[in-house]
Amino acid sequence: MTVTNLKQSINSExxxxxxxxxxRIGLDNDNKRTRLAASDADxxxxxxxxxxxxxxxxxxxxDRIGNIFGIWxxxxxxxxxxxxxxxxxxxxxxxxMYDGCYGVLSGLEVxxxxxxxxxxxxxxxxxxxxxxxxxxxYQPDMMGSLVYAGGLSVEDALKTVGSDGTLLGEELERIGYxxxxxxxxxxxxxxxxxxxxxxxxxDKEGISIGAVENLQGISWQRITIExxxxxxxxxxxxxxxxxxxxxxxxxxxxxxxxxxSNGQTVATVGTISFKPNAVNVVPSLATFTVDLRNPNEQRLxxxxxxxxxxxxxxxxxxxxxxxxxxxxRFSPVSFDENIVKLIEQAASKLExxxxxxxxxxxxxxxxxxxxxxxxxxxVPSIEGISHNPKEATNDSDLxxxxxxxxxxxxxxxxxx
Amino acid sequence: MTVTNLKQSINSExxxxxxxxxxRIGLDNDNKRTRLAASDADxxxxxxxxxxxxxxxxxxxxDRIGNIFGIWxxxxxxxxxxxxxxxxxxxxxxxxMYDGCYGVLSGLEVxxxxxxxxxxxxxxxxxxxxxxxxxxxYQPDMMGSLVYAGGLSVEDALKTVGSDGTLLGEELERIGYxxxxxxxxxxxxxxxxxxxxxxxxxDKEGISIGAVENLQGISWQRITIExxxxxxxxxxxxxxxxxxxxxxxxxxxxxxxxxxSNGQTVATVGTISFKPNAVNVVPSLATFTVDLRNPNEQRLxxxxxxxxxxxxxxxxxxxxxxxxxxxxRFSPVSFDENIVKLIEQAASKLExxxxxxxxxxxxxxxxxxxxxxxxxxxVPSIEGISHNPKEATNDSDLxxxxxxxxxxxxxxxxxx
Numbered sequence: 007m008t009v010t011n012l013k014q015s016i017n018s019e020x021x022x023x024x025x026x027x028x029x030r031i032g033l034d035n036d037n038k039r040t041r042l043a044a045s046d047a048d049x050x051x052x053x054x055x056x057x058x059x060x061x062x063x064x065x066x067x068x069d070r071i072g073n074i075f076g077i078w079x080x081x082x083x084x085x086x087x088x089x090x091x092x093x094x095x096x097x098x099x100x101x102x103m104y105d106g107c108y109g110v111l112s113g114l115e116v117x118x119x120x121x122x123x124x125x126x127x128x129x130x131x132x133x134x135x136x137x138x139x140x141x142x143x144y145q146p147d148m149m150g151s152l153v154y155a156g157g158l159s160v161e162d163a164l165k166t167v168g169s170d171g172t173l174l175g176e177e178l179e180r181i182g183y184x185x186x187x188x189x190x191x192x193x194x195x196x197x198x199x200x201x202x203x204x205x206x207x208x209d210k211e212g213i214s215i216g217a218v219e220n221l222q223g224i225s226w227q228r229i230t231i232e233x234x235x236x237x238x239x240x241x242x243x244x245x246x247x248x249x250x251x252x253x254x255x256x257x258x259x260x261x262x263x264x265x266x267s268n269g270q271t272v273a274t275v276g277t278i279s280f281k282p283n284a285v286n287v288v289p290s291l292a293t294f295t296v297d298l299r300n301p302n303e304q305r306l307x308x309x310x311x312x313x314x315x316x317x318x319x320x321x322x323x324x325x326x327x328x329x330x331x332x333x334x335r336f337s338p339v340s341f342d343e344n345i346v347k348l349i350e351q352a353a354s355k356l357e358x359x360x361x362x363x364x365x366x367x368x369x370x371x372x373x374x375x376x377x378x379x380x381x382x383x384x385v386p387s388i389e390g391i392s393h394n395p396k397e398a399t400n401d402s403d404l405x406x407x408x409x410x411x412x413x414x415x416x417x418x419x420x421x422x
Numbered sequence: 423m424t425v426t427n428l429k430q431s432i433n434s435e436x437x438x439x440x441x442x443x444x445x446r447i448g449l450d451n452d453n454k455r456t457r458l459a460a461s462d463a464d465x466x467x468x469x470x471x472x473x474x475x476x477x478x479x480x481x482x483x484x485d486r487i488g489n490i491f492g493i494w495x496x497x498x499x500x501x502x503x504x505x506x507x508x509x510x511x512x513x514x515x516x517x518x519m520y521d522g523c524y525g526v527l528s529g530l531e532v533x534x535x536x537x538x539x540x541x542x543x544x545x546x547x548x549x550x551x552x553x554x555x556x557x558x559x560y561q562p563d564m565m566g567s568l569v570y571a572g573g574l575s576v577e578d579a580l581k582t583v584g585s586d587g588t589l590l591g592e593e594l595e596r597i598g599y600x601x602x603x604x605x606x607x608x609x610x611x612x613x614x615x616x617x618x619x620x621x622x623x624x625d626k627e628g629i630s631i632g633a634v635e636n637l638q639g640i641s642w643q644r645i646t647i648e649x650x651x652x653x654x655x656x657x658x659x660x661x662x663x664x665x666x667x668x669x670x671x672x673x674x675x676x677x678x679x680x681x682x683s684n685g686q687t688v689a690t691v692g693t694i695s696f697k698p699n700a701v702n703v704v705p706s707l708a709t710f711t712v713d714l715r716n717p718n719e720q721r722l723x724x725x726x727x728x729x730x731x732x733x734x735x736x737x738x739x740x741x742x743x744x745x746x747x748x749x750x751r752f753s754p755v756s757f758d759e760n761i762v763k764l765i766e767q768a769a770s771k772l773e774x775x776x777x778x779x780x781x782x783x784x785x786x787x788x789x790x791x792x793x794x795x796x797x798x799x800x801v802p803s804i805e806g807i808s809h810n811p812k813e814a815t816n817d818s819d820l821x822x823x824x825x826x827x828x829x830x831x832x833x834x835x836x837x838x
Binding site: 299366 | 619620621622623626638640642652653654655656657658659660661664666667669670671673674677680681685688689690691692693694695696698699700701702703704705711713715749781782783784806808809
């Protein structure tokens with residue numbers, strides 16, 4: 007990797023140091039990092055972020071759902087729609103230090119670099135840290151950006167009861183981040199989110215930059231199969247109504263379809279339970295979840311329909327009854343082709359390998375894409391590990407990603 | 423069904439009444455029947471049984487593991503090896519009223535009938551109620567007959583710690599059933615156990631009598647598959663090491679082999695768990711049990727070997743690591759061909775349909791077969807239901823089975 011041919015480049019030392027600094031906030035006695043949304047640790051992270059925003063002369067605004075915005079206005083561009091960069095700084099339990107934070111802090115570096123170089127951008131450039139992206143304490147996840155994009159009313163969101171019985175609205179008040187701005191108060195010209203991949207593809211392929219052109223649609227179902235509990239020794243195979251066997255057939259069916267989809271569909275059965283769950287009793291009940299994803303809405307619907315058809319056949323052939331319940335459903339998101347091209351061009355200028363890719367995980371960008379042209383830049387996650395203290399990205403890749411973001415922003419809102 | 427051509431026939435009214443009487447012992451306030459081994463309810467059942475044995479003039483003996491024997495001696499046959507009939511009167515939790523009790527109480531009817539008819543048997547005829555056949559409170563199951571047949575020392579058995587923390591030896595003392603006879607003190611000439619099938623075959627086929635020629639061997643294993651936990655959205659299918667998928671492949675493999683075995687092998691996966699057991703995480707760990715049964719030892723070993731080979735292939739193809747642990751292993755038992763033929767002949771004389779069959783469940787007879795010629799007689803379980811308050815057998819079948827037992831005993835030890 008080389009950035010020597012770049013006229014302007016972000017302050018990599020400061021970026022890496024800030025990632026470390028923010029990463030130390032929320033460590034417990036066992037050195038586990040946890041900053042759940044609207045917790046004391048989240049407040050400490052937010053406070054630090056705002057100090058940094060103010061150091062760079064940004065105007066700080068907080069909206070009613072607690073989203074933080076640091077905005078670099080000039081007198082000339084104050085009435086223009088801003089370029090918005092961002093992500094989130096809340097974490098899962100026992101988290102790594104890059105997920106979300108990398109995008110927010112790189113946004114600050116981009117602004118600082120442009121300021122230092124004397125660039126006079128044609129539009130404001132702002133950095134957002136959205137509330138409760140992770141959805142661990144309050145559901146749904148990506149809540150701050152969902153509310154910001156108008157997909158959930160701020161009143162309903164603030165009434166959310168947490169896994170610990172708290173009310174999100176009260177917790178935001180308590181930590182001092184129940185702002186006054188209406189969500190959506192800034193209408194972005196574009197939204198760009200720089201993020202670690204949280205998957206293995208870039209790392210395995212040795213590519214530094216992912217130009218994320220779309221985000222998978224997600225279909226979550228809970229499937230319940232009812233058979234009949236029978237003695238494992240005395241019941242001939244042909245007389246069984248084995249809910250567990252039927253569940254296993256669904257799992258292998260889903261894998262076979264995913265294999266046949268040429269890398270487009272992913273399907274996961276992550277949870278399962280049998281009843282009565284005894285060694286020598288044929289299961290009368292099997293319950294499991296299905297996580298189906300595809301970047302194309304029509305294909306995702308085809309997968310859902312194929313599964314539904316298979317469940318019908320299976321219910322008949324295994325003489326069991328099967329029901330399914332939709333747990334979550336998000337349509338795929340297509341990102342803005344122009345921004346994706348700018349990302350590829352920026353990588354090319356920096357002599358970085360890039361590839362177009364699909365985001366397998368959900369991100370704030372999928373919500374922001376509802377209200378403005380949006381795209382994402384991915385950098386490699388070593389071995390694809392995320393939501394884990396082992397989450398890691400090489401410094402060179404972190405710097406490369408931030409410089410790609412800088413170039414894209416410069417292109418979109420460069421010198422007037 | 424007709425028994426009119428029988429010269430002597432058991433007192434069916436008394437048998438059915440005693441089944442009801444014994445069945446009322448151990449009912450709780452919700453009318454659930456539970457007589458766990460060496461519990462107060464078990465003591466009450468034992469006390470009642472001994473009253474009945476004494477009413478019929480039987481000599482009652484208790485051995486050190488609490489097995490109860492009621493023996494009909496005559497002066498002439500006192501030195502002969504006895505014909506032993508029996509089963510058990512302990513129950514599972516929330517049990518039916520026939521499992522075990524039917525064989526014990528029918529044994530008493532057989533003796534009473536022979537006595538009433540003035541038969542002078544060439545050998546003593548005895549009825550045994552073995553301790554802790556069910557194995558719910560103390561493991562292993564079939565403990566009383568296992569100790570009696572020399573498969574487990576009485577000292578070790580008495581030290582067994584129960585699921586409630588009690589010691590079996592202390593509990594037998596407490597309820598007054600720690601006897602003084604050494605297990606094995608009576609060397610039987612033959613052992614015959616009449617039992618409900620606890621499976622659906624006789625009921626489905628409309629056959630009254632099962633002439634049980636063998637008992638399946640049982641192999642229990644716990645299989646643990648280790649893969650890698652990965653994000654369900656960001657991890658391409660080809661990069662997964664999905665422990666749950668591998669578990670599902672084992673389950674369907676076992677079923678396919680069982681289907682191909684022409685009704686000989688049964689295979690059951692009754693328990694399963696995934697870790698971390700989250701909707702959107704590829705399982706890193708899958709643990710499940712396998713219950714494999716076949717009436718032929720060589721075939722059972724072939725099934726075990728086939729599974730082991732498959733697990734090796736699967737570990738390679740799915741890039742997971744797989745370990746297995748033997749939880750239990752019993753070789754198949756072949757019953758005595760002469761007694762099985764006597765059972766068929768008795769059924770035929772009584773104009774009852776009979777079929778040779780395999781016992782899919784474990785019974786005291788499998789232990790007694792170690793020390794004397796043994797066999798079992800099955801009668802239908804309606805819909806195959808057992809270990810459940812819905813356990814049921816038609817009265818006509820209960821009576822038929824006891825009459826078959828009577829005829830077999832009469833043949834083995836008839837008038838001198």
